[in-house]
Amino acid sequence: DGADGSAECQGSDPSLNTDYITWRNQFANATTDDACGIATLSYTQGTWQTVDACTEQITVTVTATDDCGLTNSEDFTFTIYDTTPPVMIDGADGTGECEGTDPSLNSEYIAWRDGFAGINGTDLCGTSTLSFVEGPWTAPDVCTDLISVTFTATDDCGNADSQVFTFTIIDTTVPFIIDGADGSAECQGPDPS
Numbered sequence: 001d002g003a004d005g006s007a008e009c010q011g012s013d014p015s016l017n018t019d020y021i022t023w024r025n026q027f028a029n030a031t032t033d034d035a036c037g038i039a040t041l042s043y044t045q046g047t048w049q050t051v052d053a054c055t056e057q058i059t060v061t062v063t064a065t066d067d068c069g070l071t072n073s074e075d076f077t078f079t080i081y082d083t084t085p086p087v088m089i090d091g092a093d094g095t096g097e098c099e100g101t102d103p104s105l106n107s108e109y110i111a112w113r114d115g116f117a118g119i120n121g122t123d124l125c126g127t128s129t130l131s132f133v134e135g136p137w138t139a140p141d142v143c144t145d146l147i148s149v150t151f152t153a154t155d156d157c158g159n160a161d162s163q164v165f166t167f168t169i170i171d172t173t174v175p176f177i178i179d180g181a182d183g184s185a186e187c188q189g190p191d192p193s
Helices: 018-025 107-114
Strands: 005-008 039-045 049-052 055-066 071-081 087-090 094-097 119-122 128-134 138-141 144-155 160-170
Touching: 005 018, 018 071, 087 144, 087 160, 094 107, 107 160, 119 128, 119 144
Parallel strands: 005 071, 094 160
Antiparallel strands: 039 055, 049 055, 055 071, 087 119, 128 144, 138 144, 144 160
């Protein structure tokens, strides 16, 4: 008996994968029997091979040895896959003061968007890349502009996780009075109005 094994990636070093260690220490679930005595199992590990960016494999040779030194061996393969998306931590909605009639040009919004809303993307088994997709700007009232932006963390295996955050632009700046001057005129009658 005995069987090949597989597990989800747990980190960058496949030899530390707890599922692999359990499988290996249980001799790939193999058992042994000897008609004329007691047989024991042992294993010999091969080297980890990178099949692709998402898969690591190792061959383990399980050997049964009896009291007379007779042996029988069989190879089993353990495969580690990465199907877990990155984890997105932190991140927050943002706000900014109105800077003009086109909210997409707002410098506070652009800095927030290009900074991925403060998100950090981490991946247990590799690296992750952040990207964003902007929704449309909406104006719930004359003093406010809103946009929802979908941020996505994608790892080397194409596993991805997304979160949506909102940026709000508000107008709290009082208007300017430009130029203007005191005035005077010659009297034109008894009613100055």
